Amino acid sequence: MKKNMKSVITTSVLGISLITGISFASAGNDKNELNSDKVTFFGSTSSAISSSVAVPQSYNRLLFSGTVPPLLNKDGKTTHERYGNTERQAIGILENLKADLKTKGLSLADVTYLRVYVAPDPYKGDKPDYQGWFDAYALFFNTKKNPVKTARSTVGVQSLVSPDYLIEIEAEAAYKNSSKSKK
Known part of the structure; x- marks a missing residue:
């Protein structure tokens, strides 16, 4: 038993050390990009989202409160x-966000971060339908039309x-003070 526990602990420590080393190594490569004069997205190219986003001081932030879906059929x-x-x-919310951004002279390409709350769906076994959210996100972000991959929770x-x-x-958007904002 002691031998098995020792093996598990050793393997865990080595695994954590490897992950930490890789994280620090990749973070070191990003250091120069932190001083960029444009919004910079970081993370794996294979991921649909960014692991982090750097927004320079020359940008303003626009924060959107929790937005809920539009009513489709009041008699439903x-x-x-x-x-x-x-x-x-989710599609309804993102379409409304897109329209709201447009009235401000912005677009979904200016969105840097999304925080998403998913509640249980009675038609999905009373569990949150994360895949439904992921599928909706994929229609608006990380596409040919909008290659931005937001940071997201x-x-x-x-x-x-x-x-x-x-x-x-x-949602959170970042935009240059000079050309994109409408006052």
Whole structure:
């Protein structure tokens, strides 16, 4: 038993050391890009999201409160009929975000961070439909039209302010003070 435990501890320590070393090595490569005069996204090329984003001092930030899905059918009898499933709700929120950004002279390409709350879907075994959210995200970000891969947190929550809401999204955008902002 002692030998097995010693082996597990040794393997764990070596694994953590390797991961830490790789993390520090890749962080060192990013140091020069931190001094860039443009927004810089960091992370794995194979990931749909960025692990971090550097926003220079010359940029302003625009924060969006938690945004909930638009009503699709006020006479619908179920959550899905009224607001759609998680994917449809997320698409509605992102379309509204896109329109709101446009009124400010910005676009989804200016979004640097998303914080997403996903509630249980009664039609998905009362579990959050993360894949529905991921599929909606993939329609708007990390695409040919918008190659931006935001930094992002996705959090499963017990409920949102309405039992019909399966997702709520907060967003942060960064923009240059001079040319993009409308006052």
